[in-house]
Structure formats: C-alpha cells, structure tokens
Amino acid sequence: MAEKRPFDILNGSLNNTVIIGLKGGVEFRGTMVAYDVHMNLVLEKAEQLVNGEVKRGVGTVLLRGDSVVFISPS
Amino acid sequence: MAEKRPFDILNGSLNNTVIIGLKGGVEFRGTMVAYDVHMNLVLEKAEQLVNGEVKRGVGTVLLRGDSVVFISPS
Amino acid sequence: MAEKRPFDILNGSLNNTVIIGLKGGVEFRGTMVAYDVHMNLVLEKAEQLVNGEVKRGVGTVLLRGDSVVFISPS
Amino acid sequence: MAEKRPFDILNGSLNNTVIIGLKGGVEFRGTMVAYDVHMNLVLEKAEQLVNGEVKRGVGTVLLRGDSVVFISPS
Amino acid sequence: MAEKRPFDILNGSLNNTVIIGLKGGVEFRGTMVAYDVHMNLVLEKAEQLVNGEVKRGVGTVLLRGDSVVFISPS
Amino acid sequence: MAEKRPFDILNGSLNNTVIIGLKGGVEFRGTMVAYDVHMNLVLEKAEQLVNGEVKRGVGTVLLRGDSVVFISPS
Amino acid sequence: MAEKRPFDILNGSLNNTVIIGLKGGVEFRGTMVAYDVHMNLVLEKAEQLVNGEVKRGVGTVLLRGDSVVFISPS
Numbered sequence: 077m078a079e080k081r082p083f084d085i086l087n088g089s090l091n092n093t094v095i096i097g098l099k100g101g102v103e104f105r106g107t108m109v110a111y112d113v114h115m116n117l118v119l120e121k122a123e124q125l126v127n128g129e130v131k132r133g134v135g136t137v138l139l140r141g142d143s144v145v146f147i148s149p150s
Numbered sequence: 151m152a153e154k155r156p157f158d159i160l161n162g163s164l165n166n167t168v169i170i171g172l173k174g175g176v177e178f179r180g181t182m183v184a185y186d187v188h189m190n191l192v193l194e195k196a197e198q199l200v201n202g203e204v205k206r207g208v209g210t211v212l213l214r215g216d217s218v219v220f221i222s223p224s
Numbered sequence: 225m226a227e228k229r230p231f232d233i234l235n236g237s238l239n240n241t242v243i244i245g246l247k248g249g250v251e252f253r254g255t256m257v258a259y260d261v262h263m264n265l266v267l268e269k270a271e272q273l274v275n276g277e278v279k280r281g282v283g284t285v286l287l288r289g290d291s292v293v294f295i296s297p298s
Numbered sequence: 299m300a301e302k303r304p305f306d307i308l309n310g311s312l313n314n315t316v317i318i319g320l321k322g323g324v325e326f327r328g329t330m331v332a333y334d335v336h337m338n339l340v341l342e343k344a345e346q347l348v349n350g351e352v353k354r355g356v357g358t359v360l361l362r363g364d365s366v367v368f369i370s371p372s
Numbered sequence: 373m374a375e376k377r378p379f380d381i382l383n384g385s386l387n388n389t390v391i392i393g394l395k396g397g398v399e400f401r402g403t404m405v406a407y408d409v410h411m412n413l414v415l416e417k418a419e420q421l422v423n424g425e426v427k428r429g430v431g432t433v434l435l436r437g438d439s440v441v442f443i444s445p446s
Numbered sequence: 447m448a449e450k451r452p453f454d455i456l457n458g459s460l461n462n463t464v465i466i467g468l469k470g471g472v473e474f475r476g477t478m479v480a481y482d483v484h485m486n487l488v489l490e491k492a493e494q495l496v497n498g499e500v501k502r503g504v505g506t507v508l509l510r511g512d513s514v515v516f517i518s519p520s
Numbered sequence: 521m522a523e524k525r526p527f528d529i530l531n532g533s534l535n536n537t538v539i540i541g542l543k544g545g546v547e548f549r550g551t552m553v554a555y556d557v558h559m560n561l562v563l564e565k566a567e568q569l570v571n572g573e574v575k576r577g578v579g580t581v582l583l584r585g586d587s588v589v590f591i592s593p594s
Contacts, residue, residue, distance in 0.1 A: 098220075099248070102171075118154065118159055138160070140218050140221075141288075145247075145248075148285040148286070149283065211370040214369075216364075228406035233406075233414055248396075249396070263436060293396075296434070298431070322470075331450055332451055340450065356465075356518045357520070360452055361515070361516050362485060362511075365469070378560035381554075438586075443581070446579070468590075474590070480526050482525055487526065502572075510559060510585075
C-alpha cells in the first residue's frame with residue numbers, strides 16, 4: 077500500500093467542496109481552487125459559517141494558512 | 151488548465167475593493183493598492199468594520215500580514 | 225532497552241483510532257491514516273467532540289500540526 | 299505606473315501623525331520618527347487610545363513590530 | 373560542581389511519574405517514556421487533570437512540545 | 447538629518463526610568479540597565495503596575511523580549 | 521563601566537530564589553538551578569503562586585522558555 081501524506085488530502089480536494097476551520101472558531105465552506113505549501117487556500121462560492129449556520133456569502137476568499145486549524149472535504 | 155496559486159488572488163485584486171479579516175475579528179474594507187510576500191497589505195479609502203457595520207473611515211491603512219486571517223475580493 | 229521517540233507513537237497509531245486535542249479545546253476522534261513531520265494529521269471516519277460528546281461527524285479531516293496539543297491512541 | 303510596496307507607506311509617514319493598532323485592541327497616536335524592517339516603530343508626542351478616546355499621553359514610545367496589527371497615516 | 377542543564381530534568385525523569393502543564397491550563401500526569409529536543413513528550417498510564425482533579429484516564433498520550441508550559445517530576 | 451532607528455530609543459534609555467507594556471496588559475516601571483537584540487530587558491528598582499497603579503515592588507526584573515509590546519521613557 | 525546583558529541576571533541568580541512569571545499569569549517561586557539560551561529554567565523547592573498566594577508545592581520544575589514573561593531575583 078502506498079504511504080499517504082497529509083497534503084494528498086489537499087490535492088484530492090481541488091475543485092471540490094471543503095469546510096475550513098480557523099483559529100477563533102470561524103469556518104468557511106466553498107470550492108477549493110488553490111493551495112500552497114503554507115496551507116494558504118482559495119475558496120470560490122464560499123460562505124462564512126458560525127455555529128454551522130451560514131452567516132454570509134463571500135464569493136472568493138483567500139485563507140491564510142497560519143490561521144487554518146482543520147480542512148474537511150464534504 | 152493552468153494551476154492556480156493563492157497569491158494570484160492578491161495580484162488579481164490590486165486596485166479593487168477587498169474585505170480583510172484580522173485576528174480578533176476586526177475587518178477592513180478598501181481598495182488594495184499594495185501587498186508583499188508576507189501578506190502585508192495596503193488599503194486606500196479604507197473603512198474599519200465591526201460586525202459588518204462601518205465603525206470609522208481610516209483613509210490609507212497598512213495591515214501587517216501576521217494578523218491577516220482572510221482576504222476576499224468584493 | 226531501545227530508546228523511544230515521540231514520533232514512534234504516531235507511526236504505531238497509523239490505521240488505529242486516536243483522539244486529537246487542539247488549541248482552544250476542540251477534539252477530534254477518528255482513524256489516523258497519515259501524518260508528517262509537522263504533525264499535520266489526517267483522520268478518517270472522524271467525529272468532532274465537545275466536552276467528550278460527539279458534536280458532528282466530519283468524515284475525512286486534515287488537522288494542521290500547529291494547532292495540535294495532544295494525540296492519544298484510544 | 300510604478301509598483302507600490304507596503305513599506306512605502308512607512309517611509310512616506312516619517313515625521314507625520316499615524317495611528318497604530320496593536321494586538322489586544324490598544325492604539326497609539328503620535329508622530330512616527332523611526333521604523334525598521336521588523337515594523338518596530340517609534341512615535342513622539344504619543345497618546346494611548348482606548349475606544350478612540352485618549353487614555354494618557356506617553357511622550358516617546360517604541361512599539362514592538364510583533365504586536366503591530368495596522369498602521370494608518372492620519 | 374558540574375553545570376546543570378534544563379534537559380537533564382527530562383532525561384532524569386524517564387520512566388518516572390511527571391506532571392505536565394499545558395497552555396490553556398490543562399495538565400496531564402503519567403509515566404514519561406519518551407521526549408525529543410522540541411519537548412514533545414510521551415506519557416503512559418496518563419490522566420488528564422483539571423484543577424488538580426482527575427478528569428479522565430487517557431492511557432498513552434503524545435504531548436506536542438509547543439504547548440508545554442512546565443514539567444514537574446512528582 | 448541623521449536617520450533614526452528604533453533601537454536608538456533603547457540605547458538612549460539606559461540608566462533612565464522606562465515604562466514597559468507586556469502582552470496581557472501588565473506593565474513594569476523601573477530603571478533600564480540592560481537590553482539585547484531580542485528586546486530582552488533588565489529593570490532595577492522596578493514596580494509592577496496594574497491599571498497605572500503600583501501593584502508591588504519587584505527590585506530587579508528580567509523581561510523577555512517576546513512579551514514586550516511597548517517601551518516608553520518616562 | 522562594563523556593559524550589562526540581560527542573561528547576566530540569569531547567571532547571577534543561579535542557586536538563588538527567583539520568581540518566574542509565565543504567560544497566562546501563573547507564577548512560580550523557587551531556587552533556580554539551571555537555565556539555557558532559550559530561557560528554559562529549572563527551579564527546585566518550587567511553589568506555584570496564584571495572585572501572590574502559594575497554590576501548591578511542586579518540588580522540582582522545568583519551565584519552558586517560550587512561556588516565560590519575567591524573571592525576578594527575590
């Protein structure tokens with residue numbers, strides 16, 4: 077079996093919907109269209125979530141990797 | 151299809167309106183006129199937002215990249 | 225006796241259930257399928273826990289090592 | 299058009315009044331007389347602000363770059 | 373007298389009971405079986421403590437050095 | 447006019463009274479007798495201040511640069 | 521006059537009683553028997569203080585330099 081690496085998840089999620097959890101508890105859901113080695117991420121058709129509820133649509137958003145806590149394909 | 155990178159969003163947003171979210175929940179909206187590799191950013195005609203409401207106009211403002219959580223073209 | 229190193233725990237936990245504690249008190253439980261030297265981790269069949277109670281299932285999740293506080297095989 | 303860089307704002311603000319926002323929400327207003335590449339800054343005739351109100355005069359103050367969130371010429 | 377170094381405490385505590393204080397106030401008590409230069413630590417027969425009271429047993433746990441505040445042999 | 451640098455303030459404050467603001471809002475006032483490039487500082491005849499009131503005298507104190515927010519000659 | 525450096529305070533405090541302030545407001549008092557360049561410190565006959573009151577005796581304790589805010593010989 078080939079060894080898996082965490083960044084495989086990022087690559088496999090390109091152009092798919094993901095939920096991103098940030099420090100402080102804010103979450104974004106959207107289509108991941110770009111990432112880099114610092115885990116900077118770009119979502120399109122993104123929504124900001126608070127307690128699982130949509131707070132607002134934000135269109136395209138760049139999330140700074142330093143603030144990312146978790147990334148979950150949905 | 152050409153591969154996208156997160157910093158493409160920054161370059162594509164030059165001279166356009168963006169919303170910047172900072173650690174601690176403060177947000178600024180304004181015209182992005184400069185950025186660097188640390189995500190230090192300069193906005194002009196900027197406003198500070200609290201809970202989505204304009205708190206005050208601040209004219210030109212330099213935001214330190216270390217504090218940036220998200221950047222959204224609007 | 226052979227000397228043990230902390231990362232041995234990670235290797236020994238591959239494909240087993242672990243509980244991960246993150247900064248801010250959030251916990252995830254799931255099957256660890258990948259990790260790297262930064263302690264970035266991937267869980268499958270994962271659940272987010274709050275105060276030990278399951279808050280929601282999240283399927284696959286990538287946890288950023290910078291946010292990890294503890295890792296416990298269960 | 300010449301490309302702008304964030305540090306141009308710092309250079310252009312020398313000997314002018316600026317408002318500095320720090321982590322934790324404290325702000326200082328004063329005349330910026332020095333800065334370096336870490337965004338360490340020196341203000342003269344400085345005042346500490348809380349919620350936009352002057353809390354106290356502090357004369358000269360050195361602000362450590364690591365704590366700086368934003369810098370706004372006023 | 374030979375000069376002491378902080379890491380001597382870690383080496384001298386191998387296979388002994390220690391209490392570990394983490395950022396945010398959580399504590400773990402257990403038998404330390406491994407550590408590295410980043411102060412990543414592994415405890416066995418570990419218990420999580422809140423206000424000095426046992427909250428739950430966790431068996432084996434890997435604590436990330438970045439979160440460690442203090443280590444006390446007990 | 448000679449260019450000023452932030453560390454000139456530190457050098458010029460040696461053996462003078464300074465107020466030091468730390469992360470979390472604690473302040474110390476005392477005579478600065480030493481500093482280094484990390485902004486580690488030593489005060490003598492130092493007092494810890496809370497809300498501008500003297501909480502206690504601490505004699506000599508070494509302040510770790512990583513915690514320093516501002517330094518003001520008084 | 522010889523120039524003083526902050527680490528001279530550490531060296532001069534070996535085998536003497538010190539009070540250590542940590543991030544989050546916790547303090548320890550004890551006899552400092554070791555330190556290194558990261559300001560990792562070891563205290564013996566140590567007590568943990570909360571609001572200046574002894575909370576508990578901890579015997580020997582290793583304090584991680586990253587958490588240290590101030591060090592005061594007493």
